[in-house]
Amino acid sequence: MRSCEFAIEARRLSKTFAGQVVLNNIDLAISAGEAVAIIGPNGSGKTTLLRCLASLLRPSSGEVFWFGKAPRTESQARRLVGTIGHESGLYPHLTVRENLLFAARMCDVSEPSRRVAELLAVGGLLWLAIFFAGIIALDRSFAGERENGCLEGLLFYPVSAAAVYVAKLAVNVAALTCLECVLIPLFVVLSGTPLPTYPGSLVSVVLLGNLGIAAVGTLLSALTSGMRHGTGFLAILALPLVVPVLLSAAEATRLTIAGEFGAEWQRWLQLLGAFAVIFVTAGTVLFEFVVQE
Amino acid sequence: MPNARAVHAGQKTIWASLAGGLMSAAFVAIFFLAPTEQSMGAVQRILYVHVSVAWLALLGLVASAATGCVYLLRRDLIWDHWSQAAAELGWLCATLTLVTGSLWASEAWNTWWTWDPRLTTAFVLWLIYSGYLLIRSNVEDPHARARVGAVVAIVGVLDVPLVVMATRWFRGIHPVAPEMEPMMRGVLFFSAFSFASFFGLLLFLRRKQLRQESLITALERAAARP
Numbered sequence: 001m002r003s004c005e006f007a008i009e010a011r012r013l014s015k016t017f018a019g020q021v022v023l024n025n026i027d028l029a030i031s032a033g034e035a036v037a038i039i040g041p042n043g044s045g046k047t048t049l050l051r052c053l054a055s056l057l058r059p060s061s062g063e064v065f066w067f068g069k070a071p072r073t074e075s076q077a078r079r080l081v082g083t084i085g086h087e088s089g090l091y092p093h094l095t096v097r098e099n100l101l102f103a104a105r106m107c108d109v110s111e112p113s114r115r116v117a118e119l120l121a122v123g124g125l126l127w128l129a130i131f132f133a134g135i136i137a138l139d140r141s142f143a144g145e146r147e148n149g150c151l152e153g154l155l156f157y158p159v160s161a162a163a164v165y166v167a168k169l170a171v172n173v174a175a176l177t178c179l180e181c182v183l184i185p186l187f188v189v190l191s192g193t194p195l196p197t198y199p200g201s202l203v204s205v206v207l208l209g210n211l212g213i214a215a216v217g218t219l220l221s222a223l224t225s226g227m228r229h230g231t232g233f234l235a236i237l238a239l240p241l242v243v244p245v246l247l248s249a250a251e252a253t254r255l256t257i258a259g260e261f262g263a264e265w266q267r268w269l270q271l272l273g274a275f276a277v278i279f280v281t282a283g284t285v286l287f288e289f290v291v292q293e
Numbered sequence: 294m295p296n297a298r299a300v301h302a303g304q305k306t307i308w309a310s311l312a313g314g315l316m317s318a319a320f321v322a323i324f325f326l327a328p329t330e331q332s333m334g335a336v337q338r339i340l341y342v343h344v345s346v347a348w349l350a351l352l353g354l355v356a357s358a359a360t361g362c363v364y365l366l367r368r369d370l371i372w373d374h375w376s377q378a379a380a381e382l383g384w385l386c387a388t389l390t391l392v393t394g395s396l397w398a399s400e401a402w403n404t405w406w407t408w409d410p411r412l413t414t415a416f417v418l419w420l421i422y423s424g425y426l427l428i429r430s431n432v433e434d435p436h437a438r439a440r441v442g443a444v445v446a447i448v449g450v451l452d453v454p455l456v457v458m459a460t461r462w463f464r465g466i467h468p469v470a471p472e473m474e475p476m477m478r479g480v481l482f483f484s485a486f487s488f489a490s491f492f493g494l495l496l497f498l499r500r501k502q503l504r505q506e507s508l509i510t511a512l513e514r515a516a517a518r519p
Contacts, residue, residue, distance in 0.1 A: 240420035244455050286444050289365045
């Protein structure tokens with residue numbers, strides 16, 4: 001009795017071309033859900049192996065099974081596994097998104113645009129847009145204080161410097177939120193991304209992301225506002241430092257739009273929250289060192 | 294009674310010879326002692342250099358942040374010199390990590406670069422180092438520069454766990470702790486140790502250089518005052 005536990009199985013697979021042995025007694029077992037990469041130098045037989053596994057090439061000896069069935073002899077078995085070869089079969093005049101939507105509609109996938117949004121990097125695009133627009137706002141954080149000599153006045157107040165930081169942070173988070181009230185609807189309209197099923201969940205992702213970006217941005221803005229080319233330095237420095245926040249926020253947004261609130265979404269949200277907390281703490285502690293000589 | 298400078302020079306010579314000797318021994322080990330790997334052959338030996346400098350790149354930022362932290366508390370510029378030296382050497386190690394990694398990747402994956410999580414976070418680390426050095430060069434007053442550097446390094450060091458855990462948290466093609474023969478493991482640790490001692494030597498020398506620079510600048514300023 002053949003076992004059905006492997007999605008793709010090759011037993012003692014061999015292929016010879018005109019006396020040249022290309023595949024020599026290969027045993028391979030791939031389980032469902034596994035991602036396997038076959039790598040090797042040119043001419044090592046990768047394409048030959050894949051074509052044999054795809055039942056496009058008859059092996060010289062040995063057998064190939066898909067879920068326990070032999071695809072070469074049982075034609076119904078060839079429904080079980082999809083193949084993309086050197087020719088992708090995609091439509092070059094359509095965008096990636098349009099290709100995916102087309103295929104989804106042809107195969108009667110339910111909620112095609114939501115499923116497509118789950119696969120594409122819409123989260124990353126949105127958060128990069130928020131970052132670059134937001135950095136302009138963050139750069140202006142301390143501009144007013146520098147011009148009037150107001151910063152010393154603020155620091156003279158009988159509160160710790162950290163209080164000034166927290167106040168600036170709150171203002172910057174509010175500014176980013178206002179920015180997003182315009183940016184997100186615009187983004188939804190222009191990219192054709194569907195609105196998330198539960199918009200409330202997006203609010204928590206966005207607020208945490210804002211907190212993380214503003215925490216780093218406010219601290220660095222205090223550092224760079226006096227310098228020549230300060231804006232440039234702020235952008236250059238802030239981007240690598242907020243990468244953990246942007247990454248977690250982008251992934252959480254993608255899953256929110258797709259409506260998948262499982263363990264993965266929670267993991268990203270936790271990571272986002274952790275970095276937001278870490279950056280706010282770091283900013284609160286370090287701010288006094290930035291503004292006081 | 295031997296004067297302090299002669300003693301110091303003696304110590305430096307000993308250390309330099311030790312570090313140099315260790316490095317040479319490490320390279321001999323890498324090329325002759327370590328067994329040849331099965332699938333990749335000789336190219337795999339780059340791993341010993343790549344992993345050593347990668348660890349040092351991470352260590353450099355941690356050291357820079359730690360000494361920067363001490364500067365913020367003590368306000369003694371000597372800590373800033375350590376911080377800057379560690380960051381400069383760390384930047385060098387980060388660059389070497391990316392270069393040796395690309396050389397290996399061109400053979401193993403048939404591409405010089407890919408946006409795998411570990412590679413991307415390593416590149417972010419390199420960007421943090423570069424940003425640190427860039428912004429420092431823009432500030433003239435030594436104490437202001439030290440403050441700026443310390444703050445940037447401390448925020449930057451928060452990225453280090455992300456670089457380390459990138460291969461375990463996310464799916465990618467960068468190898469994750471592959472199984473190695475004991476001899477290979479031994480060569481790896483020996484080579485990491487040798488690189489680390491060489492790094493330490495360079496760190497001391499660079500720090501001393503920075504201190505002398507700052508002393509000269511102070512003397513120039515004192516002379517310029519009427």
